[in-house]
Amino acid sequence: MMMKSLILLIVILIALIEAQPIPYPKVSDSFLGANDTGVSLFPSYLGLKIHIRCYANVTSANRKGPIALFDSGLPFFSTAWVSVIPSVLENMPAWNISKACFIDRYGYGWSDSSKYPITTQDYVMRLRGSLQVAGLTGKYVLVGWSWGSIFVQTYSLTYPKDVVGIMTVDGTDSKWGFISSNQQAVITYTDIIRGYISLNNVGSLESLARADEISHAFGWFPSALVSTGFTECSIDATQDIFLNNKFLKAAIQEYNIMVVSSVMLNFTYALKGTTLKDLPYVNLFASHDQDWTNRQTYMASLSSNSMTLPVVPIDHFVPLTNPDVIISGLAALSNKISTNPAKIWGR
Template identity: 65%
Template sequence: MKLSTLFITLLLIGVSYSQPDVSNSYLGVGDTGVSYFPSYLNLQMHIRCYSNVTAANQNGPIALFDSGLPFFSTAWVPIIPSALANMPSWNISKACFMDRYGYGWSNSSSYPITTQEYVVRLRGSLQVAGLTGKYILVGWSWGSIFIQTYSLTYPKEVVGILSIDGTDSKWGLIPSNQQNVITLSDAVKGYINMNNMGTLEPLARSGMVGSYFGWLPDALVSSGYTQCSLTASQSIFLDSTNKFLKTAIQEYNIMVISSAILNFTYTIKSTPTPLKDLPYINIYSSYVEDPEWSNRQTLMTSLSTNSQSFEFTTGHYFPFHNPTAIVSGINALANKIKSNPAQLWGTALF
């Protein structure tokens, strides 16, 4: 092989990295999940998948789950048993949970990766892993920006989306959110300093680190998390290289620009329903301190003519406090895809 050919091959596919054993980081003994570590454009991504073991729907859509910021695949542990039990009725072949770059067992990037670049890299990674076909996209919090961006970028591959108290495209245009990014970044920089001095772990274990920073406390074992999933998540949070914490700062730095680009993309469509008739379920929580949140969720739901929303009082952390609502949302989406699939979505350019 010529050197030039070899260089191009390595650039497109990526290089070989070690693959950690994460088999005891989710459900524990008897976990049937399979971890994929596809390398694409020199970065390795970790994708944890659970397969439909029945004879039905072996060629059905793959459900892809993307978590809020700064969480990763272990955040979904409470719904994995329900996913395994409901795959036949959901008409899906697999349920796959992603670690965005720098989180979980995915490689870190040397620079902040916008959501727009991330979806391109994710698609390439899915192809390298052989996880191809149609997708149902599920996004919690910041993961909602992902499912919207992926749908607009690759509409022919998406058959339905579920947003869970999701970030909307106007989020980055709000001054208070722009300030929050700075505040959160500064706080995590402080945690990095503490981790270097060995004082972050006792602070976290005493309950003094908020869940919004990505720390999963042992108390969540009563909410459907296994102890092994909590232990694995805590170990990653406290990693001595600060991989997780540095990644959180990178992602804070792309929140405004990523949501603004998505908002611009919607604007140039010049239509109130840029998602056409894409089957879409939106579950969200109401907040007394932010009544505008519900209004923006309603607007986000209206982006598709084939959508439905459900309001809860759960609070933002649905995987922690109301995984049943997530399962119900997937049920509703699966029924919508079956009874009222898209006729216009993905069939032509806008």
Template identity: 75%
Template sequence: MKLSTLFITLLLIGVSFSQPDVSNSYLGVGDTGVSYFPSYLNLQMHIRCYSNVTAANQNGPIALFDSGLPFFSTAWVPIIPSVLANMPSWNISKACFVDRYGYGWSNSSTYPITTQEYVVRLRGSLQVAGLTGKYILVGWSWGSIFIQTYSLTYPKEVVGILSIDGTDSKWGLIPSNQQNVITLSDAVKGYINMNNMGTLEPLARSGMVGSYFGWLPDDWSILDTLNVH
């Protein structure tokens, strides 16, 4: 197996975390988010959504956010308030934040899932959850690979894409990137091993691993001290 293939499959299997109930909120008191847990082809995906509370744009597109490596939906917590404030002017009906398989509150896959299969499963999960319509796809770093693939696979469903520090879909195949492939693969495997040994959660809760890895802090004031970006 090529290093790039190993890297990609590691990312799509992801890291399985033991999490508190996500309904406790991302934003603290007054959080209006709703978590969906659609099951599609024997895997459950977690999608956290916030609705436009104004009367306008109720039938507008859904903004769908996919995070960078190795983060998941909680990586977007610092920008969610701004997204909520701008939803009316952006003409969107919902803003939804996705946990890829093995990340956050989504199931882990027991076998490697390619990018192409992931977007098929993402689309199926959105349909099961009733989150259908047109999409504006937002991908940060590694997440941009998935929004590129989704837009190419289902172009009639996508009205816009936004890539933030985007990764090219062929990044892992470029020879000069192979050392980065090895380093990042080792980092992901290290987090998997730490989680299996039960040592990752205490580090996250102490602030040594950022809350965007998925553990929401017991004391919300810690978010002010963490390097969340």
């Protein structure tokens, strides 16, 4: 009897710990700091709100230009792009971009959590509806880093008339889900995040993270990122969000849809020889190994209007370590869109 009471007490204590509200960073103070001109939008579509952080072109000449949409790798969100935002703002007039918007997929950042994992195919449908609710309509330039490139490709194939150009940054390709080591990695990473949730529930995760015992591959921002262009407020906000089970559970949900989402994209490409036709496309990639290089080359070959640019030094976490190469890639994409726009894409 006494043992049952003790077990019940432990269960209640764990529930109380999980129920305690964790301070959440204020979105307006989580990006560029003082004089930040960004505006956060929270359009609701099919019962879920998504957070989109937008920066407007300050000139009047490009008000009708395309909107650049940035989607990050897994498990990152809008703050992953903070190091590139100032240069994007500076170059928007020359690139003919009306707005630059940075997305939090469901459960990440300041977006609502979903009760179930959302495949990329479902996500792009929901995102398009959310963009329309938010008034962010028109043509898009899509930028996706790592897992975000699955979004870029899926959105382009689903809504080709909306898209005028794409850039993938060391991006995940449609063959990713067929590779057994990647399938095993999903299981491994899921177990690691579950361990973080258990540590977080007993108050041990934060000390581990602040001692730099957690790799930034899992979404933790080390304070050293300030040397690569991240503001202290963006690092602090990202760390606070990481230490919230909302974020950690969202990461597990996304790991669970990686294989099926990439396989579904591969089937879409296989369907009647579907390609990206002549869509302007810049593929930034780091030469990790020959297999990765071959898959990146194949991904670029899906458009007859593509070019590849190397990421040097070699590093997968490009927005965190080498924002300049992203700006170079965007400049190349802008030039390609203006001088060699698609003629058959989207028709």
